[in-house]
Amino acid sequence: MSQHYEVLENDQSKRIDKLLTDIISDASRSQIQSWLKNDRVEVNGTAVKSNYKVQRGDQISWTIPEVEPLELTAENIPLEIIHEDEDVIVVNKPSGMVVHPSAGHESGTLVNALLYHCRDLSGINGVERPGIVHRIDKDTSGLLMVAKNDLAHQSLVQQLSNKTVERKYVAIVHGDISHEYGTIDAPIGRDPKERQRMAVVEDGREAVTHFQVLEHFKDFTYVECTLETGRTHQIRVHMRYINHPLAGDPKYGPRKTWGLNGQALHAKSIGFSHPRTGEWKKFEVEAPQDFKEMLEYLQNRR
DSSP states (O other): OEEEEEOOGGGTTOBHHHHHHHHOTTSOHHHHHHHHHTTOEEETTEEOOTTOBOOTTOEEEEEOOOOOOOOOOOOOOOOOEEEEOSSEEEEEEOTTOOSSOBTTBOSSSHHHHHHHHOSOOOOTTOTTSTTBSOOOOTTOEEEEEEESSHHHHHHHHHHHHTTOSEEEEEEEEESOOSSSEEEEEOOEEEOTTOTTSEEEOTTSBOOEEEEEEEEEOSSEEEEEEEESSOOTTHHHHHHHHTTOOBTTOTTTSOSSOOOOSSOSEEEEEEEEEOTTTOOEEEEEOOOOHHHHHHHHHHHHHO
16 A cells, blocks of 8 residues: 655755654554565555655655465463453553564464464454453553454443443552542543654543552552553553653663563453452452562561
């Protein structure tokens, strides 16, 4: 598929890889540099490289390569299943596991494990994300609900849209939060300065996080966060926005921080109406060992 763009005056002298990263929202800079390297980007009919500086009036055209469909493989990976019935599976995802396959993560994901455990998963999200109605980040642990059929999938997605699913997380954040409760209502979108991150931006999508302080420490705070919406990296972005980034967060926190395998964030509970019976279901799991060890250290250090 070929696309086109005419360089405007305020684009003058920008590197072409930077300009294309700004105007193509669903492609990373490294992807765009790969297109440039493989002569998929032309300016005025001639292929150019990443360091080309655009001029006003330049006609840029680029061809997005066809994405090869992933071959999903059922893999015998241990799963901690908290609940299962004919419609829904609730799993406790470990930190370090990706939810569904994508470029660079073709195997070892939660979906690969689910396919081994259960052949019947809803197909609404296509072959690459069967059963997946919501996600948590690779290095976030905790509860996910998975749909085993299309009826369940439609119901759970509708509940998420209606904000009736109850999702609570616990987190350890930098700094001592001065108040006991708070609501962060700030829209989230792609960070214009760093396309691999999300940020609070004016034209972002609605994002609301409620938090309650559970314990104060000298330079950290233990909090419970309740999601009203479910944007990518929402809690991580919102806590950074109020200057209390998550401990151990390599993307949104300080470079030198606690020795955790990723951010100190755990999806501790989830509640929803059962898609078939309408009965309210709620499940809760403890945080993983490294999270508990950090919390105990902070408690003993007081």
